[in-house]
Amino acid sequence: MISFQGHGILLDIEGTTSSVSFVYDVMFPFARTHAADYVREHWGEESLMSGLEFLAKDAGFNDFQSWCGDRPTEQQQETVIAETLRQMESDAKATGLKQLQGLIWKLGFDSGELKSHLFDEVPSALKSWYQAGVELRIYSSGSIGAQKLFFGNTIAGNLLELFSGHYDTTIGGKKEAASYRAILQDLGDDPGQWLFISDIPAELDAAREAGFQVALSQRPGNADVTDPSRYPCLTSFDQIEVPDQTHGETRRSPA
Ligand SMILES: [Mg+2]
Numbered sequence: 001m002i003s004f005q006g007h008g009i010l011l012d013i014e015g016t017t018s019s020v021s022f023v024y025d026v027m028f029p030f031a032r033t034h035a036a037d038y039v040r041e042h043w044g045e046e047s048l049m050s051g052l053e054f055l056a057k058d059a060g061f062n063d064f065q066s067w068c069g070d071r072p073t074e075q076q077q078e079t080v081i082a083e084t085l086r087q088m089e090s091d092a093k094a095t096g097l098k099q100l101q102g103l104i105w106k107l108g109f110d111s112g113e114l115k116s117h118l119f120d121e122v123p124s125a126l127k128s129w130y131q132a133g134v135e136l137r138i139y140s141s142g143s144i145g146a147q148k149l150f151f152g153n154t155i156a157g158n159l160l161e162l163f164s165g166h167y168d169t170t171i172g173g174k175k176e177a178a179s180y181r182a183i184l185q186d187l188g189d190d191p192g193q194w195l196f197i198s199d200i201p202a203e204l205d206a207a208r209e210a211g212f213q214v215a216l217s218q219r220p221g222n223a224d225v226t227d228p229s230r231y232p233c234l235t236s237f238d239q240i241e242v243p244d245q246t247h248g249e250t251r252r253s254p255a
Contacts, residue, residue, distance in 0.1 A: 002215060002232050003241045007193040008135035010167075010183065010207075012174075013142065013150065015199030016217040017126075022117040030108055031101040032088050036081045038104050043077060047103055052080060054096030059083050102146065109153040116150045119219060123156035125237035130162045133245035137165040139183065139196070144168045175202040180210035197234065199223070204231055215240075 014020050042048045052064045061067035068079045087097045108114030130136060138147050144166045152160045165186075172179030184191050191211025198204055199222045204214040216231040234240065 001239055001241055002234065003243075004134070004195055004213075005243065006134075006195060006213065007189055008137060008187070008195075009129060009240075010137050010139050010194055010196045010212070012196075012198035012200070012203065012217070013138065013140040013147070015219055015222045016197050017119065017122050018117045018150075019119070019219065019221050020199075020223075021221050026117070027105060027114070028088070028101075030114055031104045032085070034104050034108070035084050035088070035100070038100075038107070039077055039081050039084065042103070043073065048100070051096050051099035051103065054094070054099060055080065055083060055087075056096070058087065058092065058094040058096050105146075106149060109149050112153070114153065116154045118154050118156055118159075119236070121236050121238050123154070123159060125240070126159060126162050129240070129242050131246075132242045134242050135165075136163050137167065137183075137187075138163055139167040139171075139174065139179075141169050141174060144170075174198075174200070175206050177206045177209035180207045180212055184210060184212075195240075199225075201225055201227075201230070 011017055014023065039048070049064070056062070056064040056067040059067060068076045071079070084097065084100060087094060088101075105114060109116075126136060138151070140147055142150070147166050147168065148160060151163065152158050167179075167183055167186075171182050171186075180191075180196070184194070187194070192213065195213040195215060196204065196207040197215045197217050198207075199217045199219065201216070204216060208214050214231055216225065216228055216233045218225075218228065218233050218235050
């Protein structure tokens with residue numbers, strides 16, 4: 001049991017609130033399954049066509065026009081679909097592919113077909129921390145836009161309003177102490193008032209160097225940690241005890 005007395009908790013997503021495998025077992029296959037239909041149905045839309053400029057570069061061309069711009073639309077679409085699937089197959093981390101995947105995921109979340117995974121006790125724990133007056137924020141390598149999509153569409157509904165802030169790698173890498181100092185500066189708070197939870201020791205070391213309290217998240221599917229005894233460890237958010245800091249005032253209850 002960890003008794004937390006501070007102002008706020010900063011959370012990692014993958015391996016902490018949610019399973020690492022969700023991205024690989026659900027999100028990537030979803031994008032693969034819907035890629036062809038997405039390209040055909042959204043052809044000509046600005047968000048798709050701007051992504052195809054990057055996809056063309058990743059396919060080795062200067063731009064979309066020189067790649068397949070002179071061919072009939074149907075052939076262009078088939079060329080794009082084949083290249084998209086090829087890059088997905090090789091697990092490319094290319095800009096164009098990421099943009100296309102993002103568009104397909106957004107559609108999936110918006111339609112309710114895709115719902116983000118959370119470990120069982122996470123929604124109730126987040127709500128009870130929130131109600132006790134603890135501020136909650138996210139720090140993830142996924143973009144802030146993707147984080148909001150993720151927590152706005154979880155298996156337990158829309159949890160976005162529990163969070164008062166989001167950080168991604170635009171503030172710096174998760175293994176650098178400077179990033180956590182920048183977050184504290186943004187918070188305008190003393191380092192000791194914040195707890196950072198993650199499954200990655202190098203991230204905890206960086207946060208600790210910046211003055212954060214830290215805890216190691218140990219969840220099914222996480223990578224083994226060589227020396228977990230260097231950190232307080234959690235297998236469930238229920239292991240964090242938070243005293244009521246609202247001093248009798250009732251905090252607005254989340255939906
Ligand atoms: Mg993680």
